[in-house]
Amino acid sequence: MEGNTLDILRETIDKGEKVRDFYIQAHERAIHPLCQRVFSILAEEKQRQLSRAHQVYDSFKGGYGWRIDRFLWEPEQCKKNPFEKLSEISGGTRHICPDDLKLLDLAMKLEREYFIFLDEKEKEAIQPLAKRCYIGLSYATRRYYLMLSDVRDYLANPEDWLPLEERVFVDGA
Template identity: 30%
Template sequence: MAVRECLILKDLQIAIQMEQDGKKYYDQAAYNAKSEGVRAIFSHLAIGEVYHIQRIQEIYDALEKDPTWTEDMCEFNPPAADASFFADAMAKAEMAAGDADDLKALDIGLSMEQKSIEFYQNLAKQAQDPKERRFLLSLVNEERGHYYYLMDYRNYLADPADWYFIKEMGHVDGG
């Protein structure tokens, strides 16, 4: 096996560990959350991490047998989130500033997602196979979606009135 193939296997092991750490954190954060909305966000993200772990493990196992990337390997189809998921989490929140512990937990989640984004972006830059790059960029996109969920909810908890104002700006009458 060539050096590049050994490196990607090592990187995939690191990715699996990162995703397992993320799932463990999100499960614990959901358990400790004071807000039902925060609990829902973390529970949703933990489910996403399970798919990431399974998919990365499948890729690892396939590359261990044959270091050639196939079209099937670069597919990344996480379970579709319910379109109303974020709205449901918002509905569970109260129109009041969030608990400091929940805000801190969201900040930690944001930091973890940012590290994942940077890790996968770095791997994608190094990828020599377009299929490998496409898979890694799919992971970047997925982690970025997690980041945006966390950031949006954090912004809501930090200042609900401001969050609503920004979200509803298209409806502000300046006249």
């Protein structure tokens, strides 16, 4: 069982590193400042997530199993908001490069695939802390997906985005 768990954790880390590496490359390729910002934020967030996964992997590899601090997987809020001071970073830029939208779509696809993978591992896990590990990772992955979705929606239709968001929060529509 231990070898299998190590293999699963290694696969989890490898898939997460693939997504992080995509964010680093996407940050360099993106043209719109908001896209650059969101990819930079998500590269940092994914690195933080991977650091936690490495701690679990190292603990397990060292023979400690899942006896790692269970609070390691308490959900955290993203430390940065990509929409902060939006008018300053975009400089009034309303034009979006189609390649930026493609990068956002691809990022959302990668996060969705990673979430599905984590969800499957959580369902297969027997140990409570293993489940907690995968739930914590998938919770963060969902937040990243939603952040990407918000940025994509904003860039695709900036005039109608804010009123729609406000309606949801104010009216519950």
